[in-house]
Amino acid sequence: METVLAMLTGLLVAAGAYLMLSGNLVRYILGLALLSNAANLVIFGAGRLTKANPPLIPEGMKEPLEGAANALPQALILTAIVIGFGLFCFALALAYRAYYALGTARMDSMRIAEPREDS
Amino acid sequence: MILVWPVIIPLAAATLLLLLRKWDGLVRWGSVAFAVALLFAGVVLLDTVLRDGPVAAQLGGWAAPFGITLVADLLSAAMVLITGIVAVAVTIYGLTEIDRTEGWHGHHALVHALLAGVCGAFLTGDIFNLYVWFEVMLIASFGLLVVGGTKKQADGAVKYVGLNLIATLAFLSGVGLLYGIAGTLNMADLGLRLEGRQEETAVLVSAVLLLFAFGAKAAMFPVFFWLPASYHTPSVTTSALFSALLTKVGVYALIRVFTLIYDLDVPLIQSILLYGAILTMVVGVLGAAAQNHFRRILSFHIISQIGYMVLGLALATPAAMLGAIFYLFHHIIVKANLFLIAGAARRMTGSEELKLTGGLYAARPLLAVLFLIPAFSLAGIPPLSGFWAKFLIVDAGLQLRDWLSVIAALGVGLLTIYSMSKIWLEVFWKPHPDGPDAVMGKVPLPMLLPIIALAILTLVIGLAAGIFVDAALVATEQILNPEAYIEAVLGAN
Structure with a gap:
């Protein structure tokens, strides 16, 4: 299972990098989204993939049973997903705004803040 | 509970200022009042840490390493205090610079959200929380960068957002791997558990991921391109705040992580x-030499100065670390002040393009003198604070006979003088291209006051350097011997 997960992570990173290098702002942001999913899978894999019981505490006991799953990596991933979602929304809104203001989504043509010396 | 205030105050401020933004005057002065409260919280915290050594608080009653830990040693406390100083300076400056529309778009609330993120990052004792505070800081800075809504800002923000998000993802992956290796996220606990495992591949991979992430936040070579693309685009208040704090949080995180969790003597x-530090210094200063825009020159100089701080960390001797910490403090004050002066100069001369400005020395001699203090300090001219900062780093390099670093540090200092004299000649000395009457208006008091206060602080740090070096020495000892820090977090066992 770890091998499959590692390959999937690698695939996501490769696809993300490919999109990000294409020079188009929308593709760049989609690439970032893929990359952020890859990062979440890294946490998931690093937290160990094991078959285990749900980490619930039975009634009348103070701690979960033996062999309960570790819930912490999932908690980290959930936090990361929420944060990533917020950032992704902002990035999309910004991309729309930048396209509207600058008239292009090609990143090589976005030179208003850093004009060429000769122009 | 003294540790909570520097985070609670700006968070409460951000919420209130957002809700009340209909009342513009109230929100402006409220913003200043909350900044003063933050400064006060910083003073109290520093006082406590100076007296009792590192202090820690476990939130929610969960014992470390399971709960969320806030911890302050002298470095953290001093950083919080200096954040308070910068907060007061920029909010007062913003009283005149930020207009009603920018206030309505949330400028004041976002400033305090950013401060909450910065203080949280300085005080947290948990690496995942460090990630969260970085995100708070990042999203607030995104907002601040686009308040105003000009084309330039949209362009700058695209690069800022795009490149910072990559660093964020590297940070997150590094934290995930660290958890996989050590099974804990508490930084003090991580330090203990990774003892003797520093050369393991997984540890090195996580270290390099974090190095990349913090390096990008600190604007190190070759991952600094977001900074000169964006820092000159928003309001001066915003760029002064950014220039003072954002990159320095990156440097702080580098210092913290590579002394507490990882060993610096791993050759890789x-x-x-x-x-990286040497290239950052050299590339930053050469980039500045090629620019002809006031704030863009200053932006490239942030990069080159970051190089000095990282160099101090990389040399890894107590003397060098002392230099890095002293540099950190001196630089925040000086850089914020230079950006504020750039804003005042733009107001007087009508532009930030060097060839379109001039005549300020004749028209506003006080502003010219106030520029010279931080400019000379940045270049490292005695007896100003920058001289001592550079002296400590170069001295540490000489002790190690690391000639490359010494030559780079001295050469970059000379080129800094070149850039500063370029600004002096173009903005202050030469006559204004549209004649002497083109210099309009006076510097309003809310702009002048923070500039004067920060200049005085620069003079004080320079003239009473002994006191500040002694304090930095204590901070260095705590950083290099983190036993007291670990004991404060985990208890005495």
């Missing part, structure tokens, strides 16, 4: 830091 890490 040390050589990346060392050569």
Whole structure:
């Protein structure tokens, strides 16, 4: 299972990098989204993939049973997903705004803040 | 509970100022009042840490390493205090610079959200929380960068957002791997558990991921391109705040993580830091020399100065670390002040393009003198604070006979003088291209006051350097011997 997960992570990173290098702002942001999913899978894999019981505490006991799953990596991933979602929304809104203001989504043509010396 | 205030105050401020933004005057002065409260919280915290050594608080009653830990040693406390100083300076400056529309778009609330993120990052004792505070800081800075809504800002923000998000993802992956290796996220606990495992591949991979992430936040070579693309685009208040705090949080995180969790004497890490620092210094200063825009020159100088701080960390001797910490403090004050002056100069001369400005020395001699203090300090001219900062770093390099670093540090200092004299000649000395009457208006008091206060602080740090070096020495000892820090977090066992 770890091998499959590692390959999937690698695939996501490769696809993300490919999109990000294409020079188009929308593709760049989609690439970032893929990359952020890859990062979440890294946490998931690093937290160990094991078959285990749900980490619930039975009634009348103070701690979960033996062999309960570790819930912490999932908690980290959930936090990361929420944060990533917020950032992704902002990035999309910004991309729309930048396209509207600058008239292009090609990143090589976005030179208003850093004009060429000769122009 | 003294540790909570520097985070609670700006968070409460951000919420209130957002809700009340209909009342513009109230929100402006409220913003200043909350900044003063933050400064006060910083003073109290520093006082406590100076007296009792590192202090820690476990939130929610969960014992470390399971709960969320806030912890302050002298470095953290001093950083919080200096954040308070910068907060007061920029909010007062913003009283005149930020207009009603920008206030309505949330400028004041976002400033305090950013401050909450910065203080949280300085005080947290948990690496995942460090990630969260970085995100708070990042999203607030995104907002601040686009308040105003000009084309330039949209362009700058695209690069800022795009490149910072990559660093964020590297940070997150590094934290995930660290958890996989050590099974804990508490930084003090991580330090203990990774003892003797520093050369393991997984540890090195996580270290390099974090190095990349913090390096990008600190604007190190070759991952600094977001900074000169964006820092000159928003309001001066915003760029002064950014220039003072954002990159320095990156440097702080580098210092914290590479002394507490990782060992610096792993050759891979040390050589990346060392050569990265030298290239950062050189590339930053050369980039500045090529610019002809007031704030863009200053932006490139942030990069080159970051190189000095990282160099201090990379050399890894107590003397060098002392230099890095002293540099950190001096630089925040000086850089914020230079950006504020750039804003005042733009108001007087109508432009930030050097060839379109001039005549300020004749028209506003006080502003000219106030520029010279931080400019000379940045270049390292005695007896100003920058001289001592550079002296400590170069001295540490000489002790190690690391000639490359010494030559780079001295050469970059000379080129800094070149850039500062370029600004002096173009903005202050030469006559204004549209004649002497083109210099309009007076510097309003809310702009002048923070500039004067920060200039005085620069003079004080320079003239009473002994006191500040002694304090930095204590901070260095706590950083290099983190036993007291670990004991404060985990208890005495």
